[in-house]
């Protein structure tokens with residue numbers, strides 16, 4: 138009893154991560170029964186994603202460029218935290234204790250998937266150090282193979298700058314994702330970060 142409109146919606150929803158066709162079908166029927174205001178709000182929110190650009194300084198997602206964190210005078214310049222994904226900034230910000238700045242790689246080195254150093258915006262990162270040299274660079278990458286490979290690469294790349302570099306303490310479950318770590322674990326990993334150089 139499905140229609141072309143429902144089929145279309147189900148096909149789109151089932152392409153979302155962790156959503157199989159059954160869940161997509163359930164969500165599509167939920168939306169069909171939902172109040173028109175809810176559907177309009179949802180489609181407006183999706184539409185507004187078009188206004189999002191990458192911050193020219195830190196590469197996070199933003200509607201104003203530079204982003205609120207980069208243009209803030211309250212945030213400290215002395216710490217620069219390097220993360221894999223823009224959503225990792227949300228995880229660190231939720232801790233409420235980090236007051237420094239960020240840089241987003243939008244991926245990790247992965248030769249198998251064809252992701253190389255040029256995909257991670259590292260040229261932008263190096264340019265950034267010409268105007269603004271932090272007192273510490275914190276590598277907050279996921280404790281996965283790709284995270285470790287990327288951390289080692291960054292350590293070699295950044296070493297000539299003579300800026301202290303640290304990484305999050307062990308304690309995050311191996312192979313886990315920063316965004317799924319609970320606040321206490323992530324907070325401890327941040328506080329107990331280890332100096333690499």
Ligand SMILES: [Zn+2]
Pocket residue numbers: 192193194195196197203204205206207208
């Ligand atoms: Zn920014």
